[in-house]
Amino acid sequence: MTNIQFEVNGETVQLAVEPHWTLLDILRNELNLTGTKSGCEIGDCCACTVIFEGRACNSCLVLAGELDGKTVLTIEGISDDGKLHPVQSAFVNHGASQCGFCTPGMIMASIALLNRDPNPSEDEIRLRLAGNICRCTGYTKIVEAVLVARNAMLTQGRAVK
Secondary structure, eight states: OEEEEEEETTEEEEEEEOTTOBHHHIIIIISOOTTSOOSSSSSSSOTTEEEETTEEEEGGGOBGGGOTTOEEEOGGGOSBTTBOOHHHHHHHHTTOOSSOSSHHHHHHHHHHHHHHOSSOOHHHHHHHHTTSOOSSSOSHHHHHHHHHHHHHHHHHTOOOO
16 A cells, blocks of 8 residues: 545545546445446546546546646546536536536546636537537537537636636
């Protein structure tokens, strides 16, 4: 076992972990943050996307030892005092999720995109979300929701979390 300390959703966490554990394992099994979904576990589906050190990241590909001293933001950490993040609201209001399995990863990838580029084009949104597999929606409503969230955030002058 190895001791690590890192920040998850603004809170410092100290854990004894096995070196072969992934961030996905730790989030779901040790911290009970089950909003991050376990899909393929080889980095192909992006269902486990979180924001790691400010960038969208497949949590199934990050080993425990890489976490020490780092920051992680999960779907559980993006609301503000119980109020949905604008990307979450847009997904709900525009029918961007159906079964919901890919939704947390899609939302986290969208937030990471808007953190890096507050005004991406539709083509840029499609490109940045292309790795996130969704078997239900056909992506159109997802892209529309991200565009709506982008516009709302730009209008509000809101900084993306």
